[in-house]
Amino acid sequence: MRQTTAKRLYLGIAEDDGVSMAILGDDQGNVIGRQLGRSFDYHRLGISAARYNLSKLVRSIPGIRETDRLHTVTLAMQPQYVYKFDKVMDLVNSVVYATNVRVHCFSEAAMRGMPGRSPEIMILTDTMGSVLGRDPTGTITRLVGGGGAMDIVNDALSRITREPCAYGVKELRDCLVGWWERPCRSRAHFVARAINELAEAGNPVALEVILRGANALIKGAVAMINQLGNTSPLIGLCGCVALGSQIAQKRFCEVVGLLYPRARIEPADHAPAKGAYLSSLVSSPISNWS
Structure with missing residues (x-):
C-alpha cells in the first residue's frame, strides 16, 4: 500500500x-x-x-x-x-x-x-462487559455489569473450580490451558471465542457460561434504558461476545426485543x-x- x-x-x-x-x-x-x-x-x-x-x-x-x-x-x-x-x-x-x-x-x-448513526446505548464486550448510554443532553454514563470477554473467562474459571468433575468441564478446561500459562486481558477474547465455539458444539457447561454472559448484558441494557427513560433506543453491539457469539447475540436481541419492541439493535464492530x-x-x- x-x-x-x-x-x-x-x-x-x-x-x-x-x-x-x-x-x-x-x-x-x-x-x-x-x-x-x-x-x-x-x-x-x-x-x-x-x-x-x-x-x-x-x-x-x-x-x-x-x-x-x-x-x-x-x-x-x-x-x-x-x-x-x-x-x-x-x-x-x-x-x-x-x-x-x-x-x-x-x-x-x-x-x-456507528457511521451515520447516533446510538443512545452501546454494548461493549471485548474486555469487561459494560454499557454506555447517552442522555438527551449529550452526557454519557457507563455501567459495568458483566457479559464481556473477561467476564466469560472468569465465569469459566469459577465453574471449573466449583465442579471440576462435572460433565463437559474437561473440554471447558482445555479452552483455558493457554490462559493459565499466560493470563493477559488482551487474550481474553480468544478464550471467550473458544468457549463460545464449545457452546455452539453442544457443551452444556460452556453454553451456561455464554448464556449467563448474555443475561448480564441484557440486565445492563435494561438498567441503562431505565436510567435514560428511553424505550426506543438505538443500541450498538460491539465486541467478541455481543457480535462474535451467535448464542449471546440471539438471546440479547430476543429478550430486549420482547421487552422493548421499538428498540433498534445494530452491529457496531470496533466502535x-x-x-x-x-x-x-x-x-x-x-x-x-x-
Whole structure:
C-alpha cells in the first residue's frame, strides 16, 4: 500500500481496561485494516512496555507499512489518569510517522463508532462487559455489569473450580490451558471465542457460561434504558461476545426485543477505535475528557 496525494491515512486507537484496538482508514472513511492488542497505558505499564505494545499493535494492522506517514492519529483513552499530551505525542511518534496526534475521550469515541448513526446505548464486550448510554443532553454514563470477554473467562474459571468433575468441564478446561500459562486481558477474547465455539458444539457447561454472559448484558441494557427513560433506543453491539457469539447475540436481541419492541439493535464492530478514526477526519482539534 502506497500513500498518494489523493488519499491520506488516518489511524484511530482505543484503550480500554487492558485491551487496545486500532483502525486504519483513508480520508474517504474507508477502513483499510483493524487489529486488537495489548494496553499502551504508560501510567500502569511504564513508557517502555507501552511503546512496545503500541508498536506491536500498529505494525500488525493489515495494510500498514513501516514507511507510511499518517496524517492524523487519534487515541481514545479513559480519563481516569491525567495523561500528559507531550508524553502521548512522543509515544505515538516513536511508533509511527504522524503529522497530527490527538487525544479523545474513550466513551465519546465509542458512541461515534456507528457511521451515520447516533446510538443512545452501546454494548461493549471485548474486555469487561459494560454499557454506555447517552442522555438527551449529550452526557454519557457507563455501567459495568458483566457479559464481556473477561467476564466469560472468569465465569469459566469459577465453574471449573466449583465442579471440576462435572460433565463437559474437561473440554471447558482445555479452552483455558493457554490462559493459565499466560493470563493477559488482551487474550481474553480468544478464550471467550473458544468457549463460545464449545457452546455452539453442544457443551452444556460452556453454553451456561455464554448464556449467563448474555443475561448480564441484557440486565445492563435494561438498567441503562431505565436510567435514560428511553424505550426506543438505538443500541450498538460491539465486541467478541455481543457480535462474535451467535448464542449471546440471539438471546440479547430476543429478550430486549420482547421487552422493548421499538428498540433498534445494530452491529457496531470496533466502535471505540472506529469512533477515534472518524474523529481523525474532523479538521478541528479534539481533546475531550468528559
